[in-house]
Amino acid sequence: MRQTELFTKTKKEIPADEVSRNAQLLLRGGYIYKEMAGVYAWLPLGIRVINKIKKIVAEEMEAIGSQEIIMTALQNKEIWEKTGRWDDEKVDIWFKTMLKNGSEVGLGWSHEEPIIEMMKSYITSYQDLPKYVHQFQTKFRNEVRAKSGVMRGREFVMKDMYSFCVSEEAHMDFYNKSTQAYLQVYKRLGLGDITYVTSASGGAFTDNFSHEFQTLCEEGEDVIYVHKKDNYAVNEEIFNEKTLLKHSANKDDFEMKKSAEVGNIFTFGTEKCEQMGLSFTDAEGKKQPVFLGSYGVGVTRLVGVLAEIFSDNKGIIWPKSVAPFQIHLLVLGTNDETKKKAEALYQEMIAENIEVLFDDRDGIAPGEKFADADLLGMPVRVVISDRSLEKGGIEIKNRNEQESKVISVDELMKILKHA
């Protein structure tokens, strides 16, 4: 894509009320636009990052047998009343509104209740189980504070998956598979080394069967205790004598770290399906309640976490797997021959299906182009200039390194084709 065609521009100023680092970088780069606190529009570069994350998540969910659906934002009051979760005292982040006929409706903040209701149409026998479905959907949560940029939105995209099983045993099998699938997602996003599965205290029932995925992150809202030698961490809420005893560890073996929750998985058991009347007939013809699991990944939140972690004082440093473009091609200088060579190189990259953003802007100082490239954060910067051509080619530099080197165009294309 040509930068002259991109309607966004990089910015020096950002909204005064924007205190989070991720939103500051994403706003300055033109990845997002702020509608109000916790509510962001996604611009062309931002959509490319979201789509790459979605693709990775979708592949891993489909690999464990899940099917994609899209449920609705508008929520039926009657359905949520069945489990008591319509009550604002129990769930304090509902947005509620009204149909013309006066019926109250809510905006979906999670989808256990409606998916159970829906599954009553499709699950009747043990032969219909197990079933796994997921969606990428916009959730609405009426947060009191939304100061963490895209890491905590009032409107955000989430991948939520739901599992329906005949028994706890069958459930645990899928629960373990989904844990591995989640870890695979974080690995592919470049977060593998700093993401921990932690046991979460999710209320009475889910005591033993809920986990969070916590990524080390200074701007995160959570705290975990990371074991100094062994590769595991403990959630703040259960960092107590009992847990230490279980791990045969001492308090001093752990280091307190700030973290961001990048995923969570819940065992709901049979309670919700019992409340809502979702059951199946087993092989003996007996009615049994369905065993429910729920699995969430905040897709837009992950963009924020990545921007927090992979950035320096100049801008973002996207991991290759989610970068909107792999190459940022800059043309510098006013020599016609240089411009012609840059254009030819751009065309060659397009022909080779290389994802390239081409800074073809005229009348922009080299320093400004470099600063924009650093801010936008594509993994590889390729500069073609009067000077680089004199030296025999183009200048290539990885965003996460200081040193650049000059190589020939042929050599560059050879590297890119095999990347």
Next chain:
Amino acid sequence: MRQTELFTKTKKEIPADEVSRNAQLLLRGGYIYKEMAGVYAWLPLGIRVINKIKKIVAEEMEAIGSQEIIMTALQNKEIWEKTGRWDDEKVDIWFKTMLKNGSEVGLGWSHEEPIIEMMKSYITSYQDLPKYVHQFQTKFRNEVRAKSGVMRGREFVMKDMYSFCVSEEAHMDFYNKSTQAYLQVYKRLGLGDITYVTSASGGAFTDNFSHEFQTLCEEGEDVIYVHKKDNYAVNEEIFNEKTLLKHSANKDDFEMKKSAEVGNIFTFGTEKCEQMGLSFTDAEGKKQPVFLGSYGVGVTRLVGVLAEIFSDNKGIIWPKSVAPFQIHLLVLGTNDETKKKAEALYQEMIAENIEVLFDDRDGIAPGEKFADADLLGMPVRVVISDRSLEKGGIEIKNRNEQESKVISVDELMKILKHA
């Protein structure tokens, strides 16, 4: 995909309050699930149809230079007050709700106001123009009645595009291009022959520069007058003496037809940008208001229109361009050899990237499998059975034809590979 893996099932019964043909067919086929009137979840087969329509629309919009963004559902009251469109008297389909701090917010039913506000960050000079952006986004409209299935939703997916130009002349150039792009979309969807561009009376300003795309459809909510000989139609609202005079035609030259609005394009002029303060500096350094256009296609509505038009009393007959799968492969009979051959054929199709739904269900009567294939509506049905193998191969039938014929597996694969 294997039908045994699909969590949905075809149904004989549908919700009692569902009177529209499109929703009845889509519900029975397991394409959609009804959450409440005008609010439908999309299931795996339905998502495939939506994604194909989105791809066609995206390709045509990108071909005329538009860039994809995603704006937000939550809408800022202050922004809509600038043009007076926050007022429920003026716009009577708002859903409104409230943030925790008591601020009122709305749910986006269209996005002219927020996109103009956003563009104030990116448009300052004539050199920044023209700009075209589009999004595929969930819109919310608080309709009093929602009885037309997915053809009129309270929550639905729309492609909306906005154009920002320096002048009326530049605008009309893009407006004409977008008209052609829209016609191209309907052509690719199989609706080309029955879709008319009609001049619409869109209020005082837009009298001459707004058009609707109307598809002949018995279940449509609109009426158009189609010229009996020439290939054009006139919108009911302007079917009057003045229009007839313009066309040198008589009333009797036209036939009244029911139709569904499948798209609309509006010229907004400079008024909205003036109200909201979006201007650019021209080449002489003078401030000028930006010229706005707005272009909508109801993506989920189109699924409904297609289901209305391309169906018979047995079910849907998808055009190839939007069918969830091109082939519905049915295995009949209990012979092990038949099952083995069916499995091999399915694997071969998958290896060739042929989109195939494989009815591999055991213990289902042939009549039921045929009925399901007719209901689901894939363009080509391929049956492999003890009998077909005796006759030397598989039985192939197009959904829109009565006659089937038996051909060899080799011949089938040859046809499919070149389709």
